[in-house]
Amino acid sequence: MKIALFGYGKMGKMIERTALGRGHVISTKVDIGTTNIDFSDMDVAIDFSTPDAALGNISSCLEHGIPIISGTTGWLKDYDKVVDLCHKKNGAFIYASNFSLGVNIFFELNAYLGKMMRNVNEYKITLEETHHTQKLDAPSGTAITLAQGIIENTDYLDWKLNGNGEKTIPITSKRIDAVPGTHTVSYHSEVDSIEIQHTAHNREGFALGAVIAAEWILGKKGIFSMKDVLNLG
Structure with a gap:
């Protein structure tokens, strides 16, 4: 699976290590200053960026038909916009305040x-x-x-x-x-x-949950949560 990382700070780097350990490829890394993004070279995106960047990152992925997982907090005033766009584009999206x-x-x-x-x-x-x-x-x-x-x-x-x-x-x-x-x-x-x-005890649980969510969402359409990923009813 080709994963794009939106946000390449501590969490992004930990997600990278976790994903590589599970046999995936990090095809794209988007961070501050990144301008050219090849959406054709990704199967799924994981966003752990900043509150200011999250809406643009998520929207761009949905516009290009890329399922996206977001763990960025502080942007939820715009959550309904993402829901509307996801439905409009028949896309796939998971937001979780915590992926552990x-x-x-x-x-x-x-x-x-x-x-x-x-x-x-x-x-x-x-x-x-x-x-x-x-x-x-x-x-x-x-x-x-x-x-x-x-x-x-x-x-x-x-x-x-x-x-x-x-x-x-x-x-x-x-x-x-x-x-x-x-x-x-x-x-x-x-x-x-x-x-x-x-x-x-560390951030590895957050990274693992995000990668598991990315694996789960492939081939699905709609708005989901970690309750869906973990089948918690």
């Missing part, structure tokens, strides 16, 4: 816990995420996905970074050198606390 296989299982666990706690009003929910200092956005896309999973299954209405409110999930973001990513969802009451946590 473990994190996507954690998403399902988080939603299930939310359903269990829906009518237990004694608990207040908080969410904390910690990442390396080079992460550009806060809160993380993963934290937002976790918050949305809670909102969909409880009577909470929204989330807010460093905020509070009766029906608002407060998210705390910390930036510490060399932390790949830790997410903690906590339910606190006066008598006890319940916590679920996912801790990434």
